[in-house]
Amino acid sequence: MGRKFFVGGNWKCNGTVAEVKKIVDVLNGADVPSAEEVEVVISPPFVFLPQVKALLRSDFAVAAQNAWVKKGGAYTGEISAEMLVNLEIPWVILGHSERRALLKESNEFVADKVAYALGQGLKVIACIGETLEQREAGETMTVVSEQTKAIADKIADWTNVVLAYEPVWAIGTGKVATPAQAQEVHNNLRSWLVANVSSEVAESVRIIYGGSVNAGNCVELAGQPDVDGFLVGGASLKPEFIDIIKSALVKKC
Numbered sequence: 001m002g003r004k005f006f007v008g009g010n011w012k013c014n015g016t017v018a019e020v021k022k023i024v025d026v027l028n029g030a031d032v033p034s035a036e037e038v039e040v041v042i043s044p045p046f047v048f049l050p051q052v053k054a055l056l057r058s059d060f061a062v063a064a065q066n067a068w069v070k071k072g073g074a075y076t077g078e079i080s081a082e083m084l085v086n087l088e089i090p091w092v093i094l095g096h097s098e099r100r101a102l103l104k105e106s107n108e109f110v111a112d113k114v115a116y117a118l119g120q121g122l123k124v125i126a127c128i129g130e131t132l133e134q135r136e137a138g139e140t141m142t143v144v145s146e147q148t149k150a151i152a153d154k155i156a157d158w159t160n161v162v163l164a165y166e167p168v169w170a171i172g173t174g175k176v177a178t179p180a181q182a183q184e185v186h187n188n189l190r191s192w193l194v195a196n197v198s199s200e201v202a203e204s205v206r207i208i209y210g211g212s213v214n215a216g217n218c219v220e221l222a223g224q225p226d227v228d229g230f231l232v233g234g235a236s237l238k239p240e241f242i243d244i245i246k247s248a249l250v251k252k253c
């Protein structure tokens with residue numbers, strides 16, 4: 001097996017130069033499992049990416065929170081995948097539910113972004129997840145498999161993809177999915193990948209969970225066999241993010 005535990009910190013639209021320095025200082029001083037045991041990726045807003053990249057310890061990587069769907073040009077306000085590559089930013093988060101909901105990014109648009117970013121050599125954290133209404137209507141698997149299918153239809157190689165299952169009802173709400181709820185969806189996603197992509201991809205792709213992860217709930221979630229890590233929002237701005245990184249050690253038990 002050997003899926004390396006993955007912990008991403010999505011800072012969303014937060015931070016000042018001084019706050020960024022403070023968070024990076026905490027990360028740089030932390031005693032965490034080695035890069036063999038956990039892959040840590042920090043995702044500040046675009047404007048802070050060069051600052052974070054310059055200051056951050058070398059065993060942690062950085063990610064952008066978005067990228068334009070094709071080659072740059074006359075797209076005011078957008079940031080292209082080529083620019084991220086030029087700045088040596090290795091990762092990008094795509095399809096976050098906040099962008100899907102607020103900026104009306106469709107499954108197809110997100111999939112086009114994933115395909116384009118991969119084609120430029122970026123590694124992608126691709127986000128999927130259902131709303132509360134969809135969960136209550138029993139549509140969770142339909143929704144997440146449609147989101148995943150849109151991506152699967154447009155990419156041939158999953159090596160540089162991490163799939164982030166982030167139920168919308170759990171994001172920023174303090175209402176975390178139970179370990180059983182997360183495990184069920186992750187396991188179903190793996191079965192979907194077996195049936196629709198390949199058993200090799202199903203076995204090797206990391207499926208991480210996001211939505212109100214904190215120091216208090218991360219260990220139990222990390223203990224689930226199909227939870228390969230986390231995408232953390234609010235808690236990634238706080239020192240407790242270190243404890244979340246350390247939950248990687250649960251996999252060794």
Ligand SMILES: O=C(CO)COP(=O)(O)O
Nearest residue numbers: 010171172211212233234
């Ligand atoms: O959206 C998320 C990470 O991308 C999760 O956010 P919270 O951890 O703040 O719920």
